[in-house]
Amino acid sequence: MKLRQLMLSLCAAAGLGLALQAPAMAQANYKPEYKMSLVLGPAFPWGKGGEIWADLVKERTDGRINIKLYPGTSLVGGDQTREFTALRQGVIDLAVGSTINWSPQVKELNLFALPFLMPDYPAIDALTQGEVGKDLFAQLSKRGVVPLAWGENGFREVSNSKHPIKTPADLKGLKLRVVGSPLFLDTMTALGANPVQMSWADAQPAMASGAVDGQENPVSVFAAAKLENVDQKHLTAWGYVADPLIFVVAENIWNTWTPEDQAIVRQAALDAAQQQIAIARKGMTGDDQSQWKDLEAKGVQIHHLSDAERQQFVDATRGVYDKWKKQIGEDLVGKAESAIAAGQ
Template identity: 65%
Template structure:
């Protein structure tokens, strides 16, 4: 009897030592993304899932579901679905979440951020902290930043050096009113459509052009559907956010919460590094690889870029009021002091 009591006590001790509530964890946690690996976005999400699995010894199993398939392909519904618990986690675009979180339109203000240091000044400074507070108040737990990159413009008709070159072009844009306003101000005819519909539309000529990061242009081989003109204008950037549904987060032990958070930070850093590869400093290999495919790549001069800034200033000022003037002022100050 004494032996049985000792065995029972040992078993209870072992159970107590096991991570609390681990038995209540789901068999799988679903991560929503828009694009898979080998896009930097997809790599960041996959890395997060792999790191968490390794660092929790399999207690937390996460799987990436690309193509916004958890929200029937409508990427603008991703944030709401995560907040409601329909999906567990996401590595989401600030653009796609902006319909529900107006402050995230900050990153889509035309020509706010001139370089990568400006992006970092926002995401890694007081602006990033403020945005995470806003997201936390909306029922999700933001953990870390990653990056889709600066969105550049391409088309099948002609090189773009001036706003006048965009006049009349049918341009695919994401589902954000701010993008629609920006391209309208530049004289183009913007057409909002999901990423799933974009490449077929380019293939058939239903639209003349599109705007996306260079990494997306290259990995998706957009140059194969007539997009033989690419202009690097850095007009907006597309930071990504790692986030978890609040109830899912609360179900994790504090120790596992820290593991999930740190894994997101590490995966985000890797994603940013990959998104910028061949695009910074003396390394222009990503651009050179696109030029080797027969694409005419235009890099705007300061004077040329200023013409676009001037043409969209009215949109900038209008949306600054809609987003939050104090937040935009904070962003402008962070960039000026970068």
């Protein structure tokens, strides 16, 4: 009798244990592969950040979460401005996305594209690593994605095939490729340029054929894409906007993972983002100016704006700044301005 009672107790305990585990087991019904969207592949700092993240996640989850990279925004036919919508619709599982590309759907992200808001790298950090960054993550969290970490595409410098750009007058009439952002169109128009909206996939052939005269992008993108080979011989370092990146997971995917794996993916994103920022800034600041020197060795003429020259561009775009400050949110922009000023 005692043996029978013992066996019944053990069976009951085992049944209770299985019942307690059932929700976790059901929750952990993982897909064999998760799709990560990227505009640029691992040859660029942007794509390298995605690759590092995917590798860390696979290693730290013992292969439970296997992520495949889809560069060139191939999951949305190369239209990078559709990436955020596709995340919300379940087409994309994870992304390392651009604040510029997502700004049409999340107006607050236009903050980083305000002309000449951020004078240097500490200013970027003051925003992304401070209260402003937290506020923006809160906005993203309301829109069906889980933001995990800030990365960086870098300050966007302007290049062209015609002549050096030292004053706003030098931009007059130049056909410049820009991303599909109304703020970028407003900024370039205010400077007298002729902005031409197109995807990055179309940009290089357009420069090679002369359909456009120039473009604006971080130096790391210029170098990796070898834009000197498509007649981009004149590069001006003006740092008019910066493009932070955001490591995110679609909320519908995030909710299928166990809390333990969520924690692993989050920490992997933070670690990958830290490495990615270091890669993006390498050779750009301080004693290490190697990225600039490498381009000069390839025949690219580089002009760094003086403070007085930069102020001319600031003045020429002030109307755009004031217009978009209202659209982005004066409180958010004011908080950003204060954070930058506190770090100067």
